[in-house]
Amino acid sequence: MNKFMTSVILCGAMGLSACTNPDRFGAGTDLGAGGVDPNAGLSGPTGIDQSGLGDPTSPQFFSQAVGDRISFDVDQSTLNAAAQEVLRGQAQWLLTNSDYLAVVEGHADEQGTREYNVALGARRANAAREFLISQGVPESRLRTISYGKERPIAVCSDESCYAQNRRAVTVISLGSLG
Amino acid sequence: MVKSFWTVMAALVLALANTTQTVAQEPLRIEITEGVIEPLPFAVPEFEAETAGAEQLARDISRLVSQDLLGTGLFREVPSTSFISTVDSFVQPVAYADWRAINTQALVTGAVSVNGSQLVVKFRLYDVFSGAELGGGLQFAGTVDGWRRMGHKVADAVYSRITGEAGYFDSRVVFVAESGPKDNRLKRLAIMDYDGSNVQFLTDSAAIVLAPRFSPTGDRVLYTSYESGFPRINVLDVASVGRRQLTTQQGEMAFSPRFSRDGRQVVYSLANGGNTDLFITDLATGVHTRLTSAPSIETAPSFSPDGTQIVFESDRSGNQQLYVMSASGGEPRRISFGDGRYGSPVWSPRGDLIAFTKQNAGRFHIGVMRTDGSEERLLSASFLDESPTWAPNGRVLMFTRETQGATGGPSLYSVDISGRNLRQVAVQGFASDAAWGPLQP
Structure with a gap:
C-alpha cells in the first residue's frame, strides 16, 4: 500500500476534519507556526x-x-x-x-x-x-x-x-x- | 569561584607623573541624575604590557574598560586613529596638549603585568583640560582567569571618579535562562557578569524556576521552584550550588521571595485557600510571621535599604497598586495613584526611589517614583516590560522585555534612571527575571 492510501484510510477511520486535505506526497506532517498536527x-x-x-x-x-x-x-x-x-x-x-x-x-x-x-x-x-x-x-x-x-x-x-x-x-x- | 581568588591590593598611590596645574575650563564631572545630553569624550590607549606575554591581556583589558564606559551612555570614545601622541609607558608624562587637540577630556592609561597565574593591573585617570590626574594611580591584583573583573574594577574607579557615584561594572546578575517553544518553555537559573559574560547555570530545567533574588552579599539566591510539584521557595548557595527548601505547609504555595537587608530573613507571598498574603521567615529559626491579613492579593514585597519598611503590590483597591508599610506589618499606605496598574516594586539600594512595572492602555512600562509616590517617571514602553532590578549604585535598572506572538520571548534590557540609555544585555537565548547583585569586593 502506498503512503497516500495509508493516510486516506487513517483519515477516514478517524474522521478528523484536519485530514480533508491529506499530504498526498507522504512527506510527513508540516508543522508551521501554529500548525496543527492531526496526530498530536x-x-x-x-x-x-x-x-x-x-x-x-x-x-x-x-x-x-x-x-x-x-x-x-x-x-x-x-x-x-x-x-x-x-x-x-x-x-x-x-x-x-x-x-x-x-x-x-x-x-x-x-x-x-x-x-x-x-x-x-x-x-x-x-x-x-x-x-x-x-x-x-x-x-x-x-x-x-x-x-x-x-x-x-x-x-x-x-x-x-x-x-x-x-x-x-x-x-x-x-x-x-x- | 573567581571571588575567592580575588584580592585587591592596597590602593597604591603612585607618584604624580605630571604636576603641572592649569585652571580647568570645566571640572571633569558628570551628574547622572540630570541626564547627559553630550557624552564626555574619553580615550583609553592600549595598556602597557609590562611583562613579556601580557600584550593580549593588556589589549583586552583596555578594550573592556572602554566597553564598560561606553555602555553607560555617559561617555564617547575618541578613536585611536586620531591619537597624536602615544602612551608607550605608564610612567611617562602625559602630553596634555596632544589630547586637548583631539578634544579628549578624560584619559585613562594603564599597565598590565603577568607572573604565572597572577595578574596586576595599574591605571591612572587624567583630567586633560585641567592638566592633572583625577585621583591617584591605583593597582589591582588578581588572577589571569579573572581578567574581566580587573577591567571592570578599573572602569568602576574611572566611572566613580567622574560621576561621583559608586560603580557597578564588577557585579553579577542572576536570571532565568529560557529555551524551547512558548507552550513548553524550559527555565533554569543562571548567573553571569553584569555585561552578559561568563554565564553559568545554577539549576537544570527539570522544573519551572521563577524570579531569583540575591542575598545582600551575593553569596545566596532565593527563587521559586516547582520541583516539589508545587511552587515553593528555595535558598541556593552560589558557590556550592547546594539548595534547601523553605518549609511550607501542605496546600500552601510560596513565591516572590526577597532577602531582608541583613540576609537573615525572607519576605515572600504565601497563597492559601486562593488568598495571597505576605509573610516573613527567619532563616535561622524557621519562625514564620504573618505581615498582612486581607482577602486581596499581596505580593512582590521589597525592603527599604534601612530595613524598616516594605513596599509591595496589592489589589485591595480593585486593581494592582503599590503600598508601603512597616517591616513588622501594620496599616499600609498606598503610594501609586496614576493611571493603570502598578506591580513588582523594588526599593532602590540608595533608598531614594522605587522602581516598578506599570501596565496601562495595553502597554507595559518600567518606571521610577519617589518613595512617597511623587515624581513618577516612565523609562520604557513595550508590549511587555516587567521585573525591574537595581544596579548596586541605584542609578541603572535591568528588566525583562518580552516580545509578542507565537515566537515571542524575553530578553534582558538595561536603562538608566534618566531613561536615556536603553540597551539590550548581550545574553544568548531567552532570558528573564534578572536580579542584580552587589558590587564585588
Missing part, C-alpha cells in the same frame, strides 16, 4: 479516543465528555454559568469515581506581571475547588496549584489565545496528592 491530539484534551469515551469511569471520559477545564474573564476568578455547569459535571464524576483525587491548576494569560499572575491563578484554582466542595466533593481529595502565566496552551498574543489560557484545569489521578 489523539490522547490529548482535544483528541478523540473512542475506547476512553466509551467508558464513563475513564480519565478520558472525564477530560473530554465531562470537560476538565473552565475559562475566566480578564483578571477575574468568578465562575460564569458555563464554568459552573462544567464543574457540576466534574463533581458528579468525582463523587461516582471516588478513588480519584484531583489537582485543580489555575492559569493566567500573559498580560500581567509574573507574581500577580501566580496569585491570580491561585484564586482561579481555588474558586473551582470551592465550587467542587460545595457540590459534595470531599476537601481531602482536592488540591490546587497555580502556574500563573508559565504554562500557556495557546501561544498567540491576542484575545483568541488569551481566552484559552485564562483557565482552571482539573487533573485527576489515582496517586497521592503529594
